[in-house]
Each structure stands twice: as C-alpha cells, then as structure tokens.
Amino acid sequence: MDENATTDAPLDPAGMLALVREQQRDIGLQLGGAVPFILLAWGVSWTIGFLSLWSVDGLANGLPLGAAIAVFVVLFVVAGAVSAFLGIRSGRGIRSSPDSAFTGTVYGVTWSIGFVGLTAIGVALIRWGLGDLANLYFASVYVFFCGIMYIVAAAIWHAIPALVAGCWLVLVAALAPFFGYPGNYLLLAVAGGGAFLVMSAAMFVARAVARRPHV
C-alpha cells in the first residue's frame, strides 16, 4: 500500500490513518456538496410559498388568491429544478450496478406518480363537493407524501437524517388540518419550510467545521 503514498517521507501509523480519514472525509464532502443547497431551495420555496397562501386570508393585506397560488407553484417548480439539477450533477461520473440503478429509478419515478395521483384524488374530491377544504387536503397530502418518501429513502440508503426529516414532515402534515384554514398554511410554512431551513443551516455549519484543517 505504501507505493501510492503521495508524500515523499513515509508516514507513521497515526499519520497514515489521519491521511485515510482526511481523504475520505474530503471525498464525502465533495460528493454530498449539493445536499445543503437542495434543502435550502426547498426551505425557501415552502416557507415563502406557504406563507403566501396563508396571507390570502391570514393577513389584512395579504396576497390575492391567484397571486399566492402562482408564487407557490413557481417556487415549487424552481426548487424542483434546482434539486434535480444539483442531484444529477453530484452523481456525475459514477456508475452503479443495474440493481442500484433500478432502485434509484423506481424511487425517483415514485415521486412523480405520487404527486400526480394525489392531485387526481384532490381534483375528484373537489368535483364531488370538497370546496374550501381543498386548502387543507392539498397542502397536507403533498407534505405528508414528501415525508413518506424521505422515510423510504432512509430505509433504502440507511440515511438517518432523512428518517428524522421524513418523520417530522409526516407529523407536521398530519397536524396541519387540525388548525383549519388558513392556520394550516402557517404551520406548514413555519414547521415544514422552517425545518428545511434549519436542516440546511445545520449542514452548512457542520461542513464548515469539517473543512477546517485537523491537527
């Protein structure tokens, strides 16, 4: 193993172990570099988006409904695009087995299937008289679904942070309807979007600490 040391002087065992750990930490930071930015994108999108929807009837001079919906949808699409772009970019040049590729593809497609299905159910409910309760339905089921997908990701890839985030989102989504309209939007903005902002900030801090040179 010593032939591939890039330093001239041979390192002692402590030095070698430190080199190995440092290198692996550095690779981990580089490969995982997109995650805090993805969390930030969703945090901003949900916080501003849900606050906009809340403002329609939650604030004296809130946004008109059409504008609030437009803000939410645009931010959602932008966050989705940023997420997809950064996610794909971080995996570039890395190839996995057909089994792993299958798992990843099925997981990725399930996001779309879920959102389309839940939307269809919601539209049908509106058709059969759901009315203003649509506010409670759509917001909660989308966030609930995100939570479940995070939990599933945690199960597949052994990611504890995703498990914690997923459980939190499920909890928030399930609680929101009890607050009624427009309170549900406020809860989702603060506890949902806010959670993503907190996770993102925590990751940025943790990475800055990890990047400091170790003695």
Next chain:
Amino acid sequence: MRITAALATLAPDESIEFPRLQELLGMTAGNLSTHLRKLEDADYVTVAKTHRGRTPVTYLELSTRGRRAFEDYTEALRGLLGEHP
C-alpha cells in the same frame, strides 16, 4: 493510499470515471494514471474501458481484493494505535 481511500468511499457496486476521480482527488491526470497503473498491477483496482458514442470512457473501482486489503490495512492501523472497533 489517497486513491485507495477515495475509491473505498464508493459503494461496492459503484465505479467512477477517471476525470471525476481526478477532480475529486485534485491530482493531475498523469500522476493519477501512474498510481492507478500500480494499483491495477497489484490487482487492487479494476479498470473497465467502454465507449460513450465515440468517446472512450474509463471506469475505476476497487477490486474485492483491493477493498479487503484496504479494510485489513486500516484495521491494522487502528489496532496499532490502540483504537478498538
């Protein structure tokens, strides 16, 4: 050792393209090539050459032997330093 450590962070069924590995390690292409050849000769690294259209692409991963050697080596280092798993 840096190269082996870097490749060991990939999952056992993952392989990485040469340019991406070069980027992650911050090494020159020549330097990385030289070291990889030694690792390949020692049977620690598997090199798979394919094409994407007309462009040749080289994928690299630790061989089973290489992964085991790395794990044994780091375990031995930890043992020497009195760290216990």
